Amino acid sequence: MKKKLLSMILAVAMVATMLVGCGGASSSNKVGVAMPTKDLQRWNQDGANMKAELEAAGYEVDLQYASNDIATQVSQIENMINSGCKLLVIASIDGDSLGTVLEQAKEKKIPVIAYDRLIMNSDAVSYYATFDNYMVGTIQGQYIKDQLDLDNAAGPFNIELTTGDPGDNNARFFFGGAMDVLQPYIDEGKLVVKSGQVAFEEVATANWATDAAQARMDAIIAANYADGTTLDACLCSNDSTALGVANSLEANYTGEWPIITGQDCDIASVKNILAGKQSMSIFKDTRTLASKVVEMVDAIMKGTEAPVNDTETYDNGTGIIPSFLCEPVFADIDNYKTLLIDSGYYTEADLQ
Numbered sequence: 001m002k003k004k005l006l007s008m009i010l011a012v013a014m015v016a017t018m019l020v021g022c023g024g025a026s027s028s029n030k031v032g033v034a035m036p037t038k039d040l041q042r043w044n045q046d047g048a049n050m051k052a053e054l055e056a057a058g059y060e061v062d063l064q065y066a067s068n069d070i071a072t073q074v075s076q077i078e079n080m081i082n083s084g085c086k087l088l089v090i091a092s093i094d095g096d097s098l099g100t101v102l103e104q105a106k107e108k109k110i111p112v113i114a115y116d117r118l119i120m121n122s123d124a125v126s127y128y129a130t131f132d133n134y135m136v137g138t139i140q141g142q143y144i145k146d147q148l149d150l151d152n153a154a155g156p157f158n159i160e161l162t163t164g165d166p167g168d169n170n171a172r173f174f175f176g177g178a179m180d181v182l183q184p185y186i187d188e189g190k191l192v193v194k195s196g197q198v199a200f201e202e203v204a205t206a207n208w209a210t211d212a213a214q215a216r217m218d219a220i221i222a223a224n225y226a227d228g229t230t231l232d233a234c235l236c237s238n239d240s241t242a243l244g245v246a247n248s249l250e251a252n253y254t255g256e257w258p259i260i261t262g263q264d265c266d267i268a269s270v271k272n273i274l275a276g277k278q279s280m281s282i283f284k285d286t287r288t289l290a291s292k293v294v295e296m297v298d299a300i301m302k303g304t305e306a307p308v309n310d311t312e313t314y315d316n317g318t319g320i321i322p323s324f325l326c327e328p329v330f331a332d333i334d335n336y337k338t339l340l341i342d343s344g345y346y347t348e349a350d351l352q
């Protein structure tokens with residue numbers, strides 16, 4: 001409790017010092033928003049929501065996408081720092097590659113909010129806002145557990161595992177959360193990973209790329225399931241990897257379709273849920289995250305306390321970063337209408 005309080009006081013004090021340092025002399029209230037890529041639907045939504053909400057709150061916005069290229073993101077951030085941005089919101093491509101550029105932000109007393117992905121090993125990061133990444137993984141693991149009725153069914157069931165980019169701190173939380181649910185069943189032999197690939201490094205997918213996940217699955221099917229062996233479940237940490245796995249199954253696998261998990265509720269994956277080719281996807285309403293981050297920005301800019309609800313989980317190597325964790329839920333064929341359509345996230349037409 002004391003630790004919690006101390007880290008909150010330190011965060012507020014640090015940001016307050018930064019803003020005093022900004023002097024308020026310049027009238028600029030420009031906020032830099034650095035997003036990783038336009039390739040994935042969610043980041044387009046995140047960026048658009050952030051820009052719209054920040055502008056509605058009276059801020060000028062410099063929104064940049066970096067095509068998943070680390071050097072591009074670093075130079076975009078450098079430009080933001082040099083062009084007078086007063087605060088940076090960054091969804092990093094590689095959490096470990098921003099330390100140097102963020103030293104410049106710190107020198108200029110520009111506060112940094114890590115958006116969705118934690119920025120590692122930099123003491124320039126003031127706050128972190130994300131969805132509860134560990135919970136994302138446990139929901140995925142629990143979904144597979146429930147669908148296969150692992151506590152009651154005899155099994156054994158075959159499962160293959162696919163996670164995300166090793167440079168994305170979230171990937172370890174997603175995979176760790178899911179494995180905390182699934183590992184006991186693997187240990188008792190009720191779940192069998194025929195490929196033998198269970199370590200994080202073996203099941204990771206560089207850049208979360210669909211084609212990389214697909215190519216890996218092609219090889220796994222050829223070696224283990226081409227003879228008609230049933231694959232019962234595929235843990236996939238997000239939708240872009242789930243799509244790769246589904247594409248591979250479609251091309252190479254003739255058995256009964258497995259349970260496939262995902263995350264983001266990208267349109268392509270929700271369409272796959274409707275077509276029976278993906279079982280679920282974690283719904284992280286990007287509107288909720290954007291609103292929370294805009295609240296944080298506003299509080300920091302006004303020198304008041306930013307909203308946080310976790311001061312224990314996310315250590316970026318320089319200490320705990322005060323965080324706000326939004327709550328993820330899952331969407332599947334039974335509840336997608338309520339979650340995705342009735343909430344106005346998508347229209348029926350988007351999903352046709």
Ligand code: BGC
Pocket residue numbers: 040042116117164168170171208238239240263264
């Ligand atoms: C995000 C996921 C996303 C993945 C790939 C992760 O950091 O939390 O929502 O699917 O990156 O972009």
